[in-house]
Amino acid sequence: KKLIIGITGGIGSGKTAATNIFQQLGIDVVDADIVARDIVKVGSPVLDLIVKQFGKGIILADGSLNRAMLRQQIFSDNAQKLALNAIMHPAIRAELLAQLDAATSDYVLLSAPLLFENGLEKYVDKVxxxxVDESVQMRRASDRDGVEPSQIEAIINSQLSRHERKNKADFIIDNSGSLLMLNEQVKAAHIWAKNLII
Ligand code: ATP
Structure with a gap:
């Protein structure tokens, strides 16, 4: 059975920066954020289900999903939020499992910011x-997204706490240093992961 390792971290912690390095080392990465975006692309069955639930008004002129409107609608209506989750979560899960199954590298990474929050933990063998500390998260994510640090802070507060997340880790990559230091730590994690196989 193939070894599946989850990789998670709060907003702006450096998951993408880290998984890019794993990919350079030849490791397949399945990204829950990318899957969540791709399954609602124009013409997809999941997008049809969303239109049935929210109406044609949720589609932009080019046929794509109006994410801003969808976000607004579920923000003010918990029943609609549950309905959206009931459409999205099984579809995301099925696609994640298909991609994990198709992976051919020595082990495969499942990258998800909300690995624990969304119950994806049960699909992985290790985490x-x-x-990084919250001040670094706020600085890097607000620089990247061009938004106020307070907006990032609100997202941090909606996610699992740093302490709880670290408690669930089998391996911790400290990304408080430079990208060069991140590279070294990913290499160490890669060696750790390969040793789990044999
Ligand atoms: P999200 O959950 O929001 O998608 P993420 O965990 O994938 O975030 P990244 O996008 O990888 O985080 O990193 C956040 C920002 O910080 C990016 O602009 C990235 O280039 C930068 N960054 C990541 N690691 C470092 C580092 N060690 N030094 C400097 N900048 C970094």
């Missing part, structure tokens, strides 16, 4: 947490 790597990419860790």
């Amino acid at each position: 790597i947490v990419v860790d």
Whole structure:
């Protein structure tokens, strides 16, 4: 059976920066954020289900999903939020499992910011947490997204706490240093992961 390792971390912790390095080392990465985006692309069955639930008004002129409107609608209506989750979660899960199954590298990474929050933990054998303190998260994510640090802070507060996340980790990558230091830590994690196989 193939070894599946989850990789998680709060907003701006450096999951993408880390998984890019794993990919350079030849490791397949399944990204829950990318899957969540791709399954609602124009013409997809999941997008049809969303239109049935929210109406044609949720589609933009080019046929794509109006994410801003959808976000607004579920923000103010918990029943609609549950309905959306009931459409999205099984579809995301099925696609994640299909991609994990198709992976051919020595082990495969499942990258998900909300690995624990969304119950994806049960699909992985081990968990790597990419860790930085909240001030670094706020600085890097607000620089990247061009938004106020307070907006990032609100998202941090909606996610699992740093302490809880680290408690669930089998391996912690400390990304408080430079990208060069991240590279070294990913290499160490890669060696750790390969040793789990044999
Ligand atoms: P999200 O959950 O929001 O998608 P993420 O965990 O994938 O975030 P990244 O996008 O990888 O985080 O990193 C956040 C930002 O910080 C990016 O702009 C990235 O280039 C930068 N960054 C990541 N690691 C470092 C580092 N060690 N030094 C400097 N900048 C970094």
